[in-house]
Amino acid sequence: MTEHRDPFLYIVVCATGIADGVGELITAAHSEGWKTGVIATPSALGFLDQEAIEAQTGHPIRSAWRTPGIPQPLPPADAIAVVSATFNTINKWAAGISDTLALGILCEAYGLGIPVAVQPYVNSALAAHPAYPESLARLRSMGVLIGDHMPHRPKSGGARETYNWTHVLDLLRPTLGDLQESAT
Numbered sequence: 076m077t078e079h080r081d082p083f084l085y086i087v088v089c090a091t092g093i094a095d096g097v098g099e100l101i102t103a104a105h106s107e108g109w110k111t112g113v114i115a116t117p118s119a120l121g122f123l124d125q126e127a128i129e130a131q132t133g134h135p136i137r138s139a140w141r142t143p144g145i146p147q148p149l150p151p152a153d154a155i156a157v158v159s160a161t162f163n164t165i166n167k168w169a170a171g172i173s174d175t176l177a178l179g180i181l182c183e184a185y186g187l188g189i190p191v192a193v194q195p196y197v198n199s200a201l202a203a204h205p206a207y208p209e210s211l212a213r214l215r216s217m218g219v220l221i222g223d224h225m226p227h228r229p230k231s232g233g234a235r236e237t238y239n240w241t242h243v244l245d246l247l248r249p250t251l252g253d254l255q256e257s258a259t
């Protein structure tokens with residue numbers, strides 16, 4: 076008999092000044108029927124309330140590769156949401172660089188066929204760099220669902236109030252529907 080489990084969403088969080096708002100996404104994801112686990116980039120760890128996030132998800136935050144022999148701390152991902160997504164991680168992901176656990180998971184997702192949605196959080200000065208639109212175009216061509224965040228003003232301290240944490244859930248709703256349907 077196949078064991079039924081709830082759809083599991085990996086939430087990848089990058090290092091921006093708004094990263095500590097990820098709890099809003101976790102709450103919304105749970106209310107839609109996802110279980111969640113957070114993968115933080117090493118730089119993002121310093122921006123997060125790790126204890127609060129782990130209490131919310133019920134899983135340790137992952138940030139580094141485990142050593143051989145340590146069991147996999149999270150169930151396999153049914154989908155991945157990348158939020159507070161930085162210029163750095165977006166460009167490295169598109170270029171196929173895998174030097175953080177988060178990037179390794181994202182780079183592998185393409186080959187594994189795991190649906191991924193990303194909501195960038197990049198200022199307009201960084202967004203003007205030619206690598207950025209090229210990276211988004213490459214990710215789009217890989218089937219990554221890209222949110223509609225408008226770059227914020229540089230040196231403004233960001234645009235926390237306009238960042239849409241839950242848009243990734245809108246983008247992944249058809250995936251969730253398919254997963255729920257196939258479980259019934």
Ligand SMILES: Cc1cc2nc3c(=O)[nH]c(=O)nc-3n(C[C@H](O)[C@H](O)[C@H](O)COP(=O)(O)O)c2cc1C
Pocket residue numbers: 088089090091092116117118119160161162163164165175196197198201233
């Ligand atoms: C306070 C602060 C705010 C930042 N905000 C942003 C941001 O909004 N967008 C961005 O792309 N990078 C931002 N950065 C820069 C990233 O943290 C930096 O590029 C880092 O290397 C990203 O690492 P990651 O992509 O592995 O998370 C910020 C850095 C600091 C210290």
